[in-house]
Amino acid sequence: MDDTRNALQAGLPERRKAGQASHLPEISPISLTSLLYALSLFIFYYQGFIGGTSFIAAAAGVLGWVLMFYAVFRSGAHLRMADPSLVLPQIGAALATMLLVAYLEPSTRIALVPFMLVAFSFGVCRLTTSTITLLAMLCLLSHLGIVLAHAQVEGYGMEFRAGLLQWFVLALTLPAMIAVGKQIQTLRLTLRATRHQLEHYEERSIRDDLTGLYNRRQLQMDLERARLTCGARSASFSLCLIDVDHFKQINDSHGHLAGDTVLRDFARIARDSVRDSDILGRFGGDEFMLILPETDLKGAVVHAERLRVYAQFLDFSRVMEQRHISLSIGVAQYRPGEKVTDLIARADAGLYRAKQLGRNRVEWVD
Numbered sequence: 201m202d203d204t205r206n207a208l209q210a211g212l213p214e215r216r217k218a219g220q221a222s223h224l225p226e227i228s229p230i231s232l233t234s235l236l237y238a239l240s241l242f243i244f245y246y247q248g249f250i251g252g253t254s255f256i257a258a259a260a261g262v263l264g265w266v267l268m269f270y271a272v273f274r275s276g277a278h279l280r281m282a283d284p285s286l287v288l289p290q291i292g293a294a295l296a297t298m299l300l301v302a303y304l305e306p307s308t309r310i311a312l313v314p315f316m317l318v319a320f321s322f323g324v325c326r327l328t329t330s331t332i333t334l335l336a337m338l339c340l341l342s343h344l345g346i347v348l349a350h351a352q353v354e355g356y357g358m359e360f361r362a363g364l365l366q367w368f369v370l371a372l373t374l375p376a377m378i379a380v381g382k383q384i385q386t387l388r389l390t391l392r393a394t395r396h397q398l399e400h401y402e403e404r405s406i407r408d409d410l411t412g413l414y415n416r417r418q419l420q421m422d423l424e425r426a427r428l429t430c431g432a433r434s435a436s437f438s439l440c441l442i443d444v445d446h447f448k449q450i451n452d453s454h455g456h457l458a459g460d461t462v463l464r465d466f467a468r469i470a471r472d473s474v475r476d477s478d479i480l481g482r483f484g485g486d487e488f489m490l491i492l493p494e495t496d497l498k499g500a501v502v503h504a505e506r507l508r509v510y511a512q513f514l515d516f517s518r519v520m521e522q523r524h525i526s527l528s529i530g531v532a533q534y535r536p537g538e539k540v541t542d543l544i545a546r547a548d549a550g551l552y553r554a555k556q557l558g559r560n561r562v563e564w565v566d
């Protein structure tokens with residue numbers, strides 16, 4: 201039964217926003233990159249560039265911290281931290297592993313530059329400029345230290361010059377990559393702000409300014425959606441057209457501001473008294489529309505009657521001598537196959553009848 205109601209509600213912006221909460225991946229891209237690094241070490245081992253012990257120790261180290269971050273993400277512990285994405289500790293762990301392996305196994309230095317750049321690329325969009333710059337300087341200094349330490353042992357020959365050249369390339373490309381990353385970050389922030397603005401305008405475009413309820417255009421779209429949903433599921437829904445009695449007189453005697461207060465206050469109690477699944481809006485002037493999914497005529501009349509009674513208890517003594525208002529309501533149940541305009545016309549006929557029979561009542565035309 202709730203399916204139709206949910207399908208109807210699916211058109212509402214609140215629903216559109218629901219489910220947008222992002223979930224962080226449990227195996228992060230940084231962890232995946234480190235696993236790829238471990239795989240490249242296997243090739244070094246396979247080709248005989250590094251020993252089996254070094255490979256196993258390095259791979260176990262990578263696997264160890266990847267599993268540790270996996271456990272943190274799975275347990276939800278990351279949500280309690282200042283940056284739940286844990287980008288800095290992950291990048292730190294990846295870089296420290298790579299530098300250590302490059303120090304212990306000089307032949308792996310060739311893998312250092314590309315993997316370092318990839319690790320940094322995950323941080324440039326998330327970390328502040330000062331943090332990423334500091335991290336880059338630390339990496340460059342450590343890398344230079346490794347090259348010099350190896351030179352102390354192996355001498356300052358071709359190997360040293362090649363290592364220095366590699367370091368120089370990294371020293372040039374890293375700042376450039378940080379600059380590009382910062383531009384992407386700015387673009388991301390602009391996009392996010394634009395999306396929020398769009399959502400704001402989208403929300404405003406479907407609301408009535410005075411009451412905050414859905415406006416006529418949105419009501420008509422919701423009615424059409426309700427009709428299609430009912431056609432597909434052979435369920436039904438009902439419609440109430442609600443009109444404030446002698447509203448023109450209120451305006452004429454007490455002014456438009458008093459009239460506005462009446463509309464606003466009524467909208468508030470009407471919104472509070474309907475179910476979450478019901479769709480309430482201002483159809484125009486002093487006329488409101490209530491769409492009741494999964495509700496037959498009898499149920500709709502009960503809803504309308506309750507609303508009529510609630511409205512009678514509203515006290516407007518602060519804005520006009522006439523303390524109370526009354527409502528006339530026309531109700532109609534959707535007939536399979538009929539057009540939305542016909543349904544509205546039948547509810548309107550009920551409303552007309554309520555007015556004819558003396559107002560302050562709920563009527564329908566069968």
Ligand SMILES: Nc1nc2c(ncn2[C@@H]2O[C@H](COP(=O)(O)OP(=O)(O)OP(=O)(O)O)[C@@H](O)[C@H]2O)c(=O)[nH]1
Pocket residue numbers: 410443444445446447448449451455456457458459460463484485486555
């Ligand atoms: N204050 C205020 N008045 C509005 C607004 N929109 C429409 N109106 C007025 O609402 C009044 C609607 O009156 P009607 O529905 O025609 O007549 P009524 O006095 O309610 O009479 P019955 O419906 O027969 O009881 C008109 O005077 C409009 O000018 C608004 O946003 N604020």
